[in-house]
Amino acid sequence: MAPQATPADEWLDNDKVKQILKEHLDETDYRIYKALNEDGRMSDTEIGERVGLSRTAARRRRKKLQDEGLVDVLGVLVLQEADLAYADVFVTLDSGVGSAELDSFLDAVKGEELIYEIEEYMGRYDLLLRVWHASLSDVKTYLRSLLQDDDAVENYETIPVTKTHKAWHKTLDEETD
Structure with missing residues (x-):
């Protein structure tokens, strides 16, 4: 054929x-x-x-x-279609903290179910955490409990995502009014 x-x-x-x-x-x-x-x-x-x-x-x-790890077949939850809130969180790590504390922090965030992606950056921020929750208020509360008092975190900035147009090479459904 x-x-x-x-x-x-x-x-x-x-x-x-x-x-x-x-x-x-x-x-x-x-x-x-x-x-x-x-x-x-x-x-x-x-x-x-x-x-x-x-x-x-x-x-x-x-x-x-x-x-070879070039393709991974996995299921993803399309957060916007499920009407869930999600945000990108840019984290600056404290440069005065030792590698053991940084490794411990990374292990902790890797184990968090509400964090669906972790990227390491160079430049102004050290990490990008992509998080989701039931509402933006819940995202804020969750991040405060997770990041605010952690010695490894110098500061973080949260940017809520309002709409995803394309993810995983797929165009997501347009809202119908």
Whole structure:
């Protein structure tokens, strides 16, 4: 069966994407990633049909991408669709605190269920924590209890997210009035 032209093929015309990815993924691997990003439950047979491979070849390539840590098939809670509040929290760590305290702080925030992403930064801030809760008031209370009295935290800035237009390469539903 000939592969269908799909949005997954769009990158072939995008020289910037091609340049960035060519050292890490070939075109077929990228198309597998795009297919899984659209539907993480897609079977190897469906992936193969989508990218022009047999089921066995698609499975082998998908598994290799997962084993190398380049693709991770996971479920995500779309916070805005669930009408939950979420915010980006920029954290500046105290430079006078030792590495043991910093490691302890990082271990603590990694274990927090209400923190769904942690990024390390260089520059004005040291960390980005992405948090969610039932309401913005709950986000504020939660962050105060988590960060305000921790010796590792010099200060933090919270920026509530009002709407997500695109995440995980998906355009999220527009609000209907």
